[in-house]
Amino acid sequence: MAAAGIKDATAVVGIGQTAFARHLPEDERTLACRAVLAALDDAGIAPAEVDALASYTMEETDEVELAKAVGFGDLTWFGRIGYGGGGSCATVAQLAAAIAAGQARVGVAWRSRKRGSGARPWTDTVRQLPTPAQWTRPFGLLRPVDEIAMLTRRYLHEYGATRDHLFNVALACRNRANQNPDAIMYDRPLTREMYMTSRWISEPLCLFDNCLETDGALACVVVGAERARDCRRTPVLIHAAAQGLPAQHHGMVNYWNDDPLTGPAWTAARHLWKHADLTPEDVDVAQIYDAFTALVPLSLEGYGFCGRGEGGAFTEQGALETGGRLPINTGGGGLSEAYVHGFNLITEGVRQLRGTSTAQVPGASTCLVTAGEGVPTSALLLRRGD
Amino acid sequence: MTLLTPVTDPEGAPFWEHARAGRLHIQACADCGTFRFPPRPCCPHCQSFAREWREVSGHGRIWSYVVPHPPLLPDYAAQAPYNVIVVELADAPRIRLVGNLVARAGARLDSVAPERLRIGARVRVVFDPAGLPQWVLERS
Numbered sequence: 275m276a277a278a279g280i281k282d283a284t285a286v287v288g289i290g291q292t293a294f295a296r297h298l299p300e301d302e303r304t305l306a307c308r309a310v311l312a313a314l315d316d317a318g319i320a321p322a323e324v325d326a327l328a329s330y331t332m333e334e335t336d337e338v339e340l341a342k343a344v345g346f347g348d349l350t351w352f353g354r355i356g357y358g359g360g361g362s363c364a365t366v367a368q369l370a371a372a373i374a375a376g377q378a379r380v381g382v383a384w385r386s387r388k389r390g391s392g393a394r395p396w397t398d399t400v401r402q403l404p405t406p407a408q409w410t411r412p413f414g415l416l417r418p419v420d421e422i423a424m425l426t427r428r429y430l431h432e433y434g435a436t437r438d439h440l441f442n443v444a445l446a447c448r449n450r451a452n453q454n455p456d457a458i459m460y461d462r463p464l465t466r467e468m469y470m471t472s473r474w475i476s477e478p479l480c481l482f483d484n485c486l487e488t489d490g491a492l493a494c495v496v497v498g499a500e501r502a503r504d505c506r507r508t509p510v511l512i513h514a515a516a517q518g519l520p521a522q523h524h525g526m527v528n529y530w531n532d533d534p535l536t537g538p539a540w541t542a543a544r545h546l547w548k549h550a551d552l553t554p555e556d557v558d559v560a561q562i563y564d565a566f567t568a569l570v571p572l573s574l575e576g577y578g579f580c581g582r583g584e585g586g587a588f589t590e591q592g593a594l595e596t597g598g599r600l601p602i603n604t605g606g607g608g609l610s611e612a613y614v615h616g617f618n619l620i621t622e623g624v625r626q627l628r629g630t631s632t633a634q635v636p637g638a639s640t641c642l643v644t645a646g647e648g649v650p651t652s653a654l655l656l657r658r659g660d
Numbered sequence: 661m662t663l664l665t666p667v668t669d670p671e672g673a674p675f676w677e678h679a680r681a682g683r684l685h686i687q688a689c690a691d692c693g694t695f696r697f698p699p700r701p702c703c704p705h706c707q708s709f710a711r712e713w714r715e716v717s718g719h720g721r722i723w724s725y726v727v728p729h730p731p732l733l734p735d736y737a738a739q740a741p742y743n744v745i746v747v748e749l750a751d752a753p754r755i756r757l758v759g760n761l762v763a764r765a766g767a768r769l770d771s772v773a774p775e776r777l778r779i780g781a782r783v784r785v786v787f788d789p790a791g792l793p794q795w796v797l798e799r800s
Contacts, residue, residue, distance in 0.1 A: 397733065399664060406698045408666040410758045412792060414736045414769055415744045420728050424746055428724035431779045477727035522704065529746050529756045530697050
């Protein structure tokens with residue numbers, strides 16, 4: 275038998291969040307404190323018991339500020355994972371690894387962000403995004419949407435996928451948001467006509483292919499599986515976890531290797547499934563990082579739900595909707611609930627396995643959660659723990 | 661109108677120096693000969709730190725393209741919608757350069773109608789007065 279590893283050794287036992295809005299009056303630090311305390315309360319664990327923290331870059335709140343505000347105990351394990359939205363699931367993965375290895379007992383991961391009322395990162399021409407900017411920005415490839423639109427155009431060209439496939443992604447997310455009172459787009463239905471006639475942002479991506487701009491904060495609490503049985507809620511086991519930074523990968527401008535249309539998802543997926551007792555066919559519901567619609571067909575291929583180039587076709591016939599082959603982003607995702615660098619996908623994955631989602635997949639017992647495709651990424655395979 | 665100029669680094673600087681002289685050079689390993697882009701300190705194939713800059717023909721094909729619309733930085737918004745293309749070089753198929761398809765050297769980013777862009781179209785390099793590589797259609 276192989277080393278015990280992290281399989282089912284830890285669980286998410288608490289989740290918490292603030293409201294989501296275009297503008298929240300409180301600052302990031304206050305929002306982070308509220309989300310973290312809500313998650314600990316959900317778990318029934320006192321702040322003084324927390325000894326590990328994990329966060330990911332583009333986070334405005336640091337460990338010292340958070341710890342002294344909410345009253346954590348002595349912290350003996352803390353880390354920050356790089357690459358923004360690619361690091362969301364890696365926070366939980368690294369807490370799971372630390373707890374499974376005996377280096378920590380109670381871990382908290384969080385995201386607090388005011389991207390709704392704050393500046394757009396790409397407008398800063400001095401502090402640039404982690405892309406090799408000298409090769410792209412002078413030519414007007416300025417924003418993440420431009421970088422992903424370039425890969426999208428090539429994807430549509432090579433595989434014959436269409437804008438209708440991208441619309442299927444946007445629609446599934448919006449339909450789930452319309453069931454979720456916490457979602458920014460709760461009362462805003464989307465139609466195909468609205469999508470097809472909306473303004474371009476970077477052709478071939480239109481307004482509805484882009485995520486929201488949101489203020490909000492979220493957190494979750496991870497403990498060992500044994501301790502989890504004594505917590506308030508149904509434990510959600512971390513069955514497998516992975517990060518992925520492929521050989522010769524270039525971030526969102528992945529134009530410079532043999533095969534730009536396979537990205538970090540493929541690398542993370544190989545590790546994830548290798549360490550899991552489950553296959554893609556066993557996944558009841560998925561929360562797939564959706565900063566842009568086009569990341570979803572890429573991720574469907576990368577994580578093995580369909581073959582290469584089949585990600586567009588996979589979305590047909592309501593496959594991503596409730597009752598479809600693979601319901602996704604059941605809280606509305608980054609496209610329609612809130613864009614908080616994917617942390618809401620983790621909390622929604624936990625809700626599905628507790629049976630408390632606003633778009634509950636009946637009997638869901640396994641959930642894949644992914645972080646940003648197109649940058650060094652991460653993923654979690656969660657399993658209902660009772 | 662001032663567009664962003666390349667904020668370069670020691671590895672990238674030779675590319676821009678050659679471009680200012682009107683030549684397209686790509687970094688290559690001086691031991692195993694493999695082209696690499698973007699430039700970096702050593703060769704990912706043979707780990708050699710010996711490197712050279714090799715001139716390429718400047719012919720290629722459009723691999724993909726986008727047409728950005730506002731919100732954009734002001735000087736780019738003033739030309740939007742414009743095109744940004746990725747060109748796959750004829751003499752080094754895995755080397756792909758980001759650039760703009762323009763009507764002639766030094767022309768604006770929006771000087772070619774977006775409808776004329778096609779994946780696979782043959783293009784060749786030209787240089788604007790500041791030495792920034794641009795691309796024109798082989799058959800226009």
